[in-house]
Amino acid sequence: MIVSKTNYKIANAHLTSRLKQTLVAILSVTFGISMYIFMNSFMTGVNDTQTGLAFSTLAHIRIYNDIPKDNTNLFKNKVDDETLVKVRNPKIIQYTEGIKNSEKILNMLDTIPEISGITPQLNINVFFRNGATKVNGMLSGIDVVHEDQLFGTAQYVIEGNWIDLDRRSDGILLGSGLAKKLSLRLNDNVIVTTEEGITKNYKVIGIVETTLASVDNTRAYIRIGFARQLISKNIGYVTDIQINVKDYNNTAALSEQIRQMTPYKVEPWQEANGQLEAANKLRNIIAIAVSLTILIVAGFGIYNIMNMTVNEKIREIAILKAMGFDGKDIIQIFLTQSIIIGILGGIAGIVFGYLVSVVVNHIPFKIASLETLPITYRSSDYVMAFVFGLITTFIAGYLPAKKASQVDPVEIIRG
């Protein structure tokens, strides 16, 4: 609908003659749009922090050798239904643990372009001992360079040096909670005992603090080669292969692709940590619900003000109609007003929303690894806010405009 110059002129006169009301209407749109932007930026910020934190130890896809499934009926599919089978207390006598010959899988994964990083791990359940204190934990044999590439573990090392792991065969990095429980400090010795009863003495060359208690309280790192030595395994033996992909929301298809290539269990992060994904989605729903509510309230504000304007200008509407302005002209005149309000309020709302986000991003919040409240700046939030704002003002403006177009001039002019 092209607005004629004359109609635009009248709309403009209406807006400027009631500057205060116009300003209030613009402010209500500004508020709605800026809150939409802020709420969404904040929730995205929280989500990003949360997943960032989770991905400091969790890979996007994990490949491992799952223990065999339900084996209580060993004869299943081996005998027909007619035969009665009874096995008392079934046990699995032997199965292969871990992934042997990981080199082959690693080379294969290297050819997939969606993968951004791969690291092998050898995780062993062990006891850590220092004097009489004995703590159950997990010893991770890792590839020093690739591990850091995937999880950025080096940045969580609060004492010592991550890269030293590569240099010392008896060096170990302990989680901060684990070190505390064992009363260990840098350069102290710790004794590691495996399930098979093998014992080895290590020197603490670093302390790691990821702020995730489950990691800090149980985990220790050594180089993967030395871990293989500890449990007498060949080169190429790993328990886990951790994979990061370029877009972490996009793991399902890739997991399926990898499943075709290996006999091992391929597990995307959503499967292992459903609560993370659920929390993200729930927060997004809350953000959208709250911000849309605010926008709708702003819409009611505009509706109210435009309704008042129509009532105030009802004599002028009648005279315009008497002069030959038709219903379409009247709708144009009033709709133009609300769209101008919507556009001005939208622009102000984008600026104000950005400012609020910046201010909130500077509020100190020192819990876990956070320094300030998290905000993620996404241009799509700003575009969506503007679009939703315009739609709201359009609807809120159209109803009073429609009403104005239906004014009967005779009724008004005769009084």
Next chain:
Amino acid sequence: MEQLALSVKELNKYFHEPQTFHVLKDISFEIKKGEFLALTGKSGSGKSTLLYILSTMDTAYEGTLTINGSKLTGKAQNELAAFRNEHIGFVFQFHYLLPEFSALDNVMLPALKLGKKPVEEIREKALENLKLLGIENQAMKPANKLSGGQQQLVAIARALINEPTIIMGDEPTGNLDSKNTRIVFDIFRELAKERGQTIIAVTHDDDFASNCDRILELMDGKLIHQ
């Protein structure tokens, strides 16, 4: 037929609120081009109601209305609006200008809506009309800063802007002093005579009415004199 500006046949009008009331009863008449006509009658006789039907704004009636040879009964609101814009000029009892606009802008408005002439030409024509009514020095003033009489004159200038076939007035001189009434009357007389425009004015002013070419008088919804 060519000479007829307006004709009405068997016009009947009812009000239904609060009770059904027969306002206009079987009214038929014809008005020639260039006639200067007064519509009189006592208060409540239905003369304003008749005028609003003639103006095409009120469409709830029985009978037929023809202006300038085109039958207007039964046409859609938007068509009627376009027709009014081009063929009918209107002056109301209570002036009704757009208060935010200057006197000049108010006068230009119907012509801008019609959009048949360039803005510059419309502007000149509007100034000329204001001059005709002796208020050209008020052209740039916002309408709400003018006195009641001046507003009335601006409204008359506005009614003339598209050179309509018919100019209708509901007490067009109701707010004017005798001097200005004289001016307006002379202008109307001149328009009718020189340009062949038809004037229909509802009036209470017997003096005004007696100087018109013709008087239509209504009583209780019936045409008693034409």
